[in-house]
Amino acid sequence: MKRPKLYLLLLSMSFVLSGCWDKVELEERGYVVVLGIDKSDKDHMVDVTFQIENPQVGSSSLSMSQTEPPSDILTITATDILAAKELANSIVSREIDLSQLLTIIIGEEFAKSDYFHNVIASSVRDPEIRRKSIMIVSKEKAMKFINNNHSRMETRPHKYYSFMSDRWKDTGFVPVSDLNRYFQRTSGALFLAIYATSERDERYRESPDNYEAGQVPQKEGDPVQMIGSAVLKEGKMIDVLTGEETRSSLLLREKSLAHHYIDSFEDPKKAGHRITARLIKEDRTDVKINVEKSTPEVHVTVPLKVQVLSIPSLTDYASDERNQELLKREIRKNLEDNISSLITKTQEEYGAEPFVWYEAARREFWTMPEFLQYDWQSKYRDADVHVDFKITIESFGSQLKPQKIEGKKE
Structure with missing residues (x-):
């Protein structure tokens, strides 16, 4: 008799546990792929911009989507992101969904306000907000940035940011910044966020990476530039680093996602000429910190391999060892x-470091209370820092010896 009762119980449970009463069709949801946050004219209010992607554009349903825009953009003024989301549901026909959100744009004015951290910190209470969402600080308002960002190569906005994130790791012009890293470092160190703009302030510099966003001399192409980083201290933006300074910051970190990039250097044999090379950091940066003294000592060793790619002066570096030593x-x-x-700026102006050296300093203590009592950031201001580059020239990137014109005077 027990077995029939068990079967009856399982059968009755199937009616309770199964069903599709809470299902939502894909086309009923409006997936937000880019979120912008700006300071509002009203106190303790923010302007939240939602970029909702049209799933039909870029898909196989070309006949249905050829007259439709790739996304819909609207801005709501509310107390925080979640309140703005609810208000947006009164306007958009589809249910607003943040589960696919991977890019958050912060207007610079809002990033410099005291209210910025409160809004960002409270947003993660919603399970739809992912901690791996990319954080970008825009020079102009986030609303303007999102409306101006129309890539010629990518119709779908989420693809644009996905491909750009791969380029960031290749170039090192910007840090890899997301919500998770922000919450990890906002109390213990300076946090570097990606800096971007759609506005132009073009300048020319010999070094190809010594630019901030908007300064790169550009004639055509996409309107948005992403280079350099916004410096945030204790949840508030305080300055901007150039692409060159950002690269230096990443080199000094023990672990970095940017393992190689291309840069140019002054030709030591021919004034006015520059040599282009690829710098490769295959091994971790070695950071040793002595906290026993009243003033901490920091010893940093950065191993670098150099691949020389271009020598416009045609100087012989490949076969002349003395020239190689000059180049090194x-x-x-x-x-x-x-x-x-950069180190002088961080010590004197910022009073904190963006190199994540606090992790190396923390390993010198047995307990976390001891480390907190030591107060690494205040000690860093007077720290004695020594940086050594171990440079190895790996190759000169030449398959053929550059041809010189006979009889030409140089």
């Missing part, structure tokens, strides 16, 4: 000068 000294001097300037 020039590269080391250039890197050390940039690093020294």
Whole structure:
């Protein structure tokens, strides 16, 4: 008799546990792929911009979507992101969904306000907000940035940011910044966020990475530039680093996602010429910190391999060892000068470091209360920092010896 009762119980449970009463069709949802946050004219209010992707554009349903825009953009003024989401549901025909959100744009004015951290911190209470969402600070208002960002190559906005994130790791012009890293470092160190703009303030510099967003001399192409980083201290933006300073910051970190990038250096044999090379960091940066003294000592060793790609002066570096030593000294001097300037700025102006050295300092203590009592950031201001670059020239990137014109005077 027990077995029939068991079967009857299982059968009755199937009616309770199964069903599709709470299902929502894909076309009934409006997936937000880009979210913008700006400071509002009203106190303790924010302007939240939603970029909702049209799933039919870029799909196989071309006949249905050829007259439709790739996304819909609207801005709501509310107390926070979640309140704005509810208000947006009174306007948009589809149910607003943040589960696919991977890009958050923060207007610079709002990032410099005291209210910024409160809004960002409270948003993660919603399970739809992912901590791996990319954080970008825009020079102009986030609403303007989102409306101006129309890529010629990518119709669907989420694809644009997905492909750009791969380029960031290749170039090192910007840091890899997301909500998770922000919450990890906002109390213990400076946090570097991606800096971008659709506005132009074009300048020309010899170094190809010594630009901020908007300064890169550009004639055509997409309107948005992403280079450099916004510096945030204790949940508030305080400054902007150039692409060159951002690269230096990433080099000094023990672990970095940007393992190689291309840069140019002064030709030590021909004034006015520059040599283009690829810098490769295959091994971790070695960071040793002595906290026993009243003033901490920091010793950093950065291993770099150099692949020389272009020598416009046609100087023979490949077969002349003396010229190679000159080139190594020039590269080391250039890197050390940039690093020294950056460290001085972080100590004197910021009073904190963006190199994640606090993790190395924390390992010198047995317990977390001891480390917190030591107060690493205040000690860093007077720290004695030594940086050494171990440079190895791996190749000269030449399959054929450059041809010189006979009889031409140089």
